Amino acid sequence: MERPRDEAVDERAAEMAHETEDEALKDPDAAREAADQILKESNERKDQAEDLDPTDDDVIRRSSEETAAEPE
Numbered sequence: 001m002e003r004p005r006d007e008a009v010d011e012r013a014a015e016m017a018h019e020t021e022d023e024a025l026k027d028p029d030a031a032r033e034a035a036d037q038i039l040k041e042s043n044e045r046k047d048q049a050e051d052l053d054p055t056d057d058d059v060i061r062r063s064s065e066e067t068a069a070e071p072e
Contacts, residue, residue, distance in 0.1 A: 009036045 012035035016025050025031045 008039055012039060 009032055013028065013031040016035055017028065017031040020026070020031075025034060
């Protein structure tokens with residue numbers, strides 16, 4: 001499993017600390033730990049997706065509209 005890049009973790013932690021009302025995530029170390037965990041889990045899902053059979057009816061699929069980033 002690929003480890004999230006430090007820069008990606010730092011960026012995500014800064015976003016979380018700025019956007020949250022959770023006082024625990026205002027702490028930079030707590031935000032960084034949470035961001036690291038989120039990015040690790042995201043990478044695991046990407047790796048796991050490679051093993052899924054695209055014709056399996058039990059696989060949850062999303063349309064590109066659901067996964068597309070919102071324009072800023």
